[in-house]
Amino acid sequence: MLRLSTLYRFPLKSAIGESLPQAQLDALGMQGDRRWMLVDAANGRFLTQRALPHMTQLSARWNAAGGLTLNAAGFPSLEVPLPGADATLRGAFIWSDSMYVPDAGDEAADWLSRFIGKPCRLVQVPAERARWVEGSLNANEKVGFADGFPLLLIGQASLDDLSARVGRPLEMLRFRPNLVIEGSEPYAEDSWKRIRIGSVEFRVAKGCSRCIMPTLDPLTGERSADREPLTTLKTYREREGEVYFGQNLINEGEGELKVGMAVEVLE
Structure with a gap:
């Protein structure tokens, strides 16, 4: 069974994130996020x-x-x-x-x-005063200070697979997701188009192209001398010059998320 295993909020863009047991969703994504x-x-x-x-x-x-x-x-x-x-x-x-x-x-x-x-x-x-979601034609799809979309989802199995390829454990916070899902195969989220968690449905908008930030240790701020995990990601997750890891989401409604909730893939 797929379940929501972790919720993260990043109140100030690029500052330390916080793990939450539950979170409210509003018109801009997770309440208080970015x-x-x-x-x-x-x-x-x-x-x-x-x-x-x-x-x-x-x-x-x-x-x-x-x-x-x-x-x-x-x-x-x-x-x-x-x-x-x-x-x-x-x-x-x-x-x-x-x-x-x-x-x-x-x-x-x-x-x-x-x-x-x-x-x-x-x-x-x-x-x-929020911005329109990247590429959206829907005037109701807005985003605050996140890069382009209200929410980011990553499967725990995807990070586990990447860690095994790199040869050392990697912290999920390197990738700064809002939602972490357990119970799926590695990179299963790449194929999802719509999901539901609790009473809220989400549209999977596009893959998340990664910049240099995941090479920073979230605890110390030190950059990986070997440029990992980007070095490894480029060997199997690169297309058209961009490296992808995780999926950007748009919530289609407001509601509450709680760690442990079941995740249903609708499409």
């Missing part, structure tokens, strides 16, 4: 572990009011409230999208600029 992002103070471009691997050491916990609690070694904890209706809007650029979103204020910006090592701003995306 609703916050760091941008360069000078040009508004989004900042991630790709260029700043020490973001692996930045903790940003989401709270029920929509705010964040920031923590990092050597820094005092900082509570960041959800920006109000009168918050300053800041231009932010993520991939090919540009948007105006609420700025979290100077205290958060100063704290994070010291941690990052360069001037940056913290921004938040309310539902009414």
Whole structure:
């Protein structure tokens, strides 16, 4: 039987993720997931572990009011409230999208600029300012600050197979999924088109092409000297110059997910 084995949320894009026993789904995917992002103070471009691997050491916990609690070694904890209706809007650029979103204020910006090592701003995306899902023709399919789609799914068997090929255990958090599924064959998720978990149906949108981030140890932020697991993935998961691992999902409705729920493949 297929079951939902793990749920992960990443409140601040590219910061530490958190494992959850249950999670709510809303119009933008998992509630509280990637609703916050760091941008360069000078040009508004989004900042991630790709260029700043020490973001692996930045903790940003989401709270029920929509705010964040920031923590990092050597820094005092900082509570960041959800920006109000009168918050300053800041231009932010993520991939090919540009948007105006609420700025979290100077205290958060100063704290994070010291941690990052360069001037940056913290921004938040309310539902009414979200982006359209990559390639979607449906005006109701929106996404916050995730790269292109609301949710990412990976089969545990797929990671186990990859670990065996690499020759050492790999952490699932290298790949930053929201949903981990147990009970399937390796890479079975590649063939799924629609699934249901609880009362919520999901459309499998496309495979997830991988960047350099999985070569970072999620615990230390150190990059693999052998460029694993990308080196191995390229030997059997590359097509048209892109390496794929995991599947992007769009939830077609709101509801609650709980670890242990059965997963049904509809198509």
